[in-house]
Amino acid sequence: MDYPQDFVWSSAGRGTAFVAEINKLIDELPALKQDAVKAELDHLASLANNAVLVSAEQVCPTMGIDLEGLEGVQDVLLMLALDYPQAFERVAVQASLNRRTGGKNWSAFQFDDDGKAWALDDEAARAAFVADAIEILNLPVHRKREADWYRAVRVHAITGEETELVQATIYVEDRAASELTFGASEGLERQVFQRVLEVGIACNPAERVVEICAAGGKKVRDEYAQAFSKHFAPGSEPPVEAPRREVLLNTLRSQPDFSVEPADGVERVEVSSLDFFSTGGGFARFEKRGDGETIYQFLDRRLAQVSPIKAGGWQIVSATLRIVMAPQDSKRRRTLTVTLRAPNTTTIPNKTEVDRQLVLQLLERWNLIAPPAPEPDVIEDG
Known part of the structure; x- marks a missing residue:
């Protein structure tokens, strides 16, 4: 498709010289080609939003694609579609994954911090994991499949800290569907086309969290987590599902009243560490070391009014x-450790389902996590 080099770029809005030139070029194409071009432009327009721009900022730096100097999401999308089609598809998939994070087709699984590295770059482990994914989907082995592994950067909403994730999108040929269309004979025909299933995986080795975005319910996502554990972390304990709930860390700006009931079986609760971020970009971490005083007593004794709990400009x-x-039933006392990270990360003790539910109940009672959000009805673009 040839196009002139002297558009009036300063024009804006419908009916301007720039838009007229574009429409003129499209109108000169054969009818079927016009439909194809307009369909591509409609697809670009559907992606032109701030969420997709964030996704581009997550995906492009790890691929060596510089977005500096580009003017807005439309400029970014057009550049990617023309020059980096693989990156363009990854950005679209990333936006879909980000949109569904925390929704009904998403689960996060927490591994113990046992110091054992994940074999995320092992090609044999990747191939075995994809093979298991096909079995979980209960599709015939002859169905086409493709797995796209890549790295993305997630930026912390408060601190701006960057975390590199290893991500994968598994595409699998789904059962066929059919629809009416006008065929070569110009009459109505029923056309059969092959649908594509997508499964998204996001691995955060730093926090030992794996996020899985896939339809089919909790049981299916549990199976994906088990397959991940088997192939990428065989030496670690299997993970437990962790909720994505907003954490309410301002509750901890003063010594909380950790109310417990006899049925909880809790002997005592303590805040063992607090991390602070300054609006000027500084970090501070305090840990409780002795049994003689709480972390709050220590901060008050040593820092008084300049403590980050009392001074302005600091966030937990x-x-x-x-x-x-x-201790119960002649068993020794044990400790459940849980870490809360803003804005919405909660590690859950990698123990039993009973422990997990107890911790969630206690965190809600102590006003440290927000109640679960109602499930939105999300309709994905076909």
């Missing part, structure tokens, strides 16, 4: 709680 961005369980 992370906190760790130690929940000491009373």
Whole structure:
């Protein structure tokens, strides 16, 4: 498609010289080609929003694609579509994954911080994981499949800290569908086309969290998590599902009243560490070391009014709680450790489902996590 080099770029809005030139070029194409071009332009327009721009900022730097100097999301999308088609598709998939994070087709799984590295770059492990994914989908082995592995950068909403994720999108040929269309004979025909299923995986080795975005319900996502554990972290304990809930760390700006009931079986609760972020860009971390005083007493004794709890310009961005369980049935006391990170990360003790539910109940009671949001009805673009 040839186009002139002397558009009136300063024009704006419908009916301007620039738009007229574009429409003129499209009108000169054959009818079927016009439809194809307009369909592509409609697709670009559907992606032109701030969420997609954020996704481009997550994906493009790890691929060596510089977005500096580009003017807005439309400029970014057009550049990617023309020069980096693979990056363009990754950005679209990333936007879909970001939009569904925390929704009904998404789950996050927390591994123990046991110091054992994940084999995320092992090609054999990747191939075995994709093979298991096909089995989980319960589709015939002859169905076409493709897995796109790539790296993305997630930026912390408060601190601006960057975390590199390893992500994968698994595409699988789904069962065929059909629709009416006008065929070569110009009459109505029923056309059969092959649909594509997508499964999204986001791995955060720093926080030992794996996020899985896939339809099919909790049971299916549990199976994906088990397959991930088997192939990429065989030496670690299997993960537990962790909720994506907003954490309410301002509750910890003063010594909380950790109310417990006899049925909880909790002996005591303590804040063992607090992490602070300054509006000027500074970080501070305080940990409780002795049994003689709480972390709040220590900060008051040593820092008084300049403590980040009392001084202005500091936010709590992370906190760790130690929940000491009373000994029961001749068993020794044990400790459940949970870390809360702003804005919405909660580590859950990698123990039993009973422990997990107890911790969630306690965090809600202590006003440290927000109630679960109602499930939105999300309709994905076909």
